[in-house]
Amino acid sequence: MAEFLARLEAASRRIETLCGEGRMVWRVWGEPGGGTPLVLLHGGSGSWRHWARNIEALSRGRLLVCPDLPGLGDSAMPPRAESPAPVAAILREGLADVLAGARYDLCGFSFGALLAGHVAAQAGEELRSVTLVGAGALGLARQITPLVKVRSETGEARIAAHRHNLATLMFADPGRIDALALEIQEANTVAARFRSRGFASTTSLKDAIAKARVPVALIYGERDAIAWPEIDRRFAALREVQPEAWTGLIPGAGHWVAYEAAESFNAVLADMLTRRLGT
Template structure:
């Protein structure tokens, strides 16, 4: 069952919490602590948790990285920001948490999907300490109607089988390119995460807020996307042009073959090698 690899990975981590002004806390996990070098901070996607990186953390630690992965406010085990409904209210608590945990050390920042938008906005608002930024499958590079992917509602469904069908549909419609990869563990992991999503009204991902933020990011920026990411189907050239136009220190657009939106989960070995290559290049 999916709980076994999660439990095994959690057993290797130190769990720590940092406060949210007004009440609550952000829960973080760290692996490879004391490995030396520059810490690596991973921000997960919407309706997710640190487990969006379940298939990547061990390889990144094995490569010598000290890996920090929070549950973003309002997701997973973290409390929401009081009165907060979107990423803009998360930035200050995340920055405060990073300074509490890492002190004056610089760090590399990687964000997936909603977390990629968060990472870009965080690097723009609080550039101190961000050595380089990698955005993965991130939205908000231009204004959007939000209707590119049709997801099914599930909370109102009476039967467990109907809810499971809806979750499976949503995984195939948005997250993964190959439906054969939606096994029982992947479905269970997705369900665990969406059940703990307390931010249903977030809307900034339908704007160009990431593109606007990247214009104020001073560090090198890489972008990694699955070749079959449905958010940008047929618009690969436009997406690359948007990054080039928005980002003063754009270091490169990278596509992972045979992968959809959740690229690091669908093709973990390819993604990990590419991410480490980007980090090595940007860190010189």
């Protein structure tokens, strides 16, 4: 599994931009000019690896951009902030450098969805659409997902802790937790420094996405642990501020829907972009 991730990373180009007192790391697949760029923002305590099962499919025919968000993966911590807006500003400035001002589609998962909403609130003509996946911070209470601490564990106990956390929060079917998912969880946990869970129960995304001036979509796995069994209320909350928003539900999948139901997710995202925007 480590070999698969290494091959995937080796196929990318690494770009660095400013982030706080250090650098933000971006990985890019595909060639410029091959279609509207698609930018994927991973979830909390994650990295570009959250998209490991989507990169090859979604990079066919277009430029695919996956950053490590500030304070996560290989990226430096952002300056201290009381809201996601300053972190989103770092992202927007980095994207202007990475894409040289080209228009792009934006898709964010979980904490990445929150940041995508704040990028959309700030963006100008460079943003073409925004798709939110497994989003919180819509003003609705989230389900309690008790996680176990991993950092002090080693060996089989550490693997068991990762498996518990994935089953509790990320997957609908624990039987789908494979060796690659555990490898990704371990790599992400080791590198995670920025803590984002405190934003999930706020209205921060709803308030930000209300300001978006581009087509908006929202996708959940049918059994997303942070939204089930009230996913329809989340769709309704989004439509209160974006009445024309598209919504999608992927059967049998949990919070990390892009991994657990990768083929379905890839198809739904590509179809939404094509039908809404023509590419």
